[in-house]
Amino acid sequence: MRNKVLQRPSAPYLALWLALLLVVGMPVNARAADGLPSWNDGAAKSAIVDFVQRVTKEGGPDFVAPAERIAVFDNDGTLWAEQPVYFQVAFALDQVKALAPKHPEWKTTQPFKAVLDGDMKTLAASGTKGILQIVAVSHAGMTTDEFAKSVADWIATARHPKLQRPYTELVYQPMLELLDYLRANGFKTFIVSGGGVEFMRVFAERVYGIPPEQVIGSSGMVKLETGADGKPVLVKQAKVEFIDDGPGKPVGINRFIGRRPILAFGNSDGDEQMLEWTAAGSGPRFMGIVHHTDAGREWAYDRASSVGKLDKALDEAAQRGWTVVSMKDDWKTIFPPPK
């Protein structure tokens, strides 16, 4: 149909079609640069744009069919901030405090006692698993719908203690642009995070444009029961089901996606196996690490941090030529403007 219309263009149509051709025919570089305005020109941005151009160039040696353009992203420290504690920990602590009146036994039981006493040192020592246990135990008996509502309510009202902004505004503007840029180039974007899957799904679609079915995370057991109205409900159990961290990330990718990503982005040693798993496939690959180097605009931490420790993966990145993004040098902006 379009060809027919083009057969005998009169002057005004010709001008319009030429304008259209000009836009469509713009150099890919220019279009790419437009898509990543918060990235400074440099090695990291070039590596991303070069990779995307190679895998999308039809007939090129590195072309990857759209269905295989799977991109996976860690969440905490990669898509949004994670200091001074993982944001889900802040949620869990608020929840434990709110639910404490119904659980007098928590005053004398760890790790709940540590939460109620504000003993962050004991709490930190319990690690990701400890936090997931707190979430699982404190929410046991809730339906999945009730849990989602408690997350949504918290997200709507909680503020980051230092930056005094909603947690969902503490996402990285350059990474939002990268997600959009990849999707515009036929990639399917997934979150693969140690965080709780039912926590992240509440806001991932609105904030990242990533639908619930593309969010992979740690999970607690649920059980099918019959609710008061006779309808089925899924009730959360006091048991961790799956920890999607470290060696769990390739397992989670296999379980949920069923094919190997060609691009992976993380920021800590908990992402090392995901990056290795991505790198081990054949054909073009992109492995990226967000390096927190900006004490002024965000935080600066790596090898010695208790949250988001980046040590072994940083060495491996250097040895293997993975792309390390320096927040201070590579990003013009950190967070989107306040709404």
Added chain:
Amino acid sequence: MRNKVLQRPSAPYLALWLALLLVVGMPVNARAADGLPSWNDGAAKSAIVDFVQRVTKEGGPDFVAPAERIAVFDNDGTLWAEQPVYFQVAFALDQVKALAPKHPEWKTTQPFKAVLDGDMKTLAASGTKGILQIVAVSHAGMTTDEFAKSVADWIATARHPKLQRPYTELVYQPMLELLDYLRANGFKTFIVSGGGVEFMRVFAERVYGIPPEQVIGSSGMVKLETGADGKPVLVKQAKVEFIDDGPGKPVGINRFIGRRPILAFGNSDGDEQMLEWTAAGSGPRFMGIVHHTDAGREWAYDRASSVGKLDKALDEAAQRGWTVVSMKDDWKTIFPPPK
């Protein structure tokens, strides 16, 4: 841009645009009917088309945003045949026979002894769980890539004992059309099956147009290890991880999709909870059951069948007005033509 082009159409353009408008403006009924040519006119087809029209009508009272148009399908007996045994059972039996020389102990250990003796009665008594155990144990130590290759090899060579066709040709033509029709109307189609997820993913994209990340099924444990070449591999363990059947189906839907389907299709009591879970949501819903009523072209079975028993769910469908598709009456064709 299109409006500009339309501003001053000359005669040939006008004719072309009118032709285009004619196509675009065709009654939705006609377009829908075109999409389901293997379905006879009748209550089942009308119910499907009516539902799709209602949820896609922008501004209508039953409109559902595209992102929420989640459709889930059982596989065995719903998208492809399942007689005389689930096709994955045929695969497992062939695998056990092929691997038996390396496992002399199977000659005296159940359920492997039953397989090697051709004792189908003992085998049938072990149920879905028994079959999953056979698959898990017989494939323990294989990498996920090796397992996928063994499935692909089997699919390429095995033939159905009665119909003498490749198993992947024993899919239901009307259901292939339904999958396409739903996707053309903005639905995202998922498989939610008791079958092994790593078995189905090998062919689901090619056969059904459903990518691996939209296939949900039963699974065995896998473990991240380092392969001989130093690269990471996922190795199958001799342990069932998750049974995506009966009450497991809503659990699997929650775990993998994270939102409630608005359309579900099954064929047996193993799908009852998935249909109930779908029905329990608010807004428009479609619950469908494929009823095997065609002894001539396929098989006829329901309440008394050991494979694909349909008893309680058939009663519930009648009570609640779910759509029951009679293969004999509602389908013009069962299988696609041989390739």
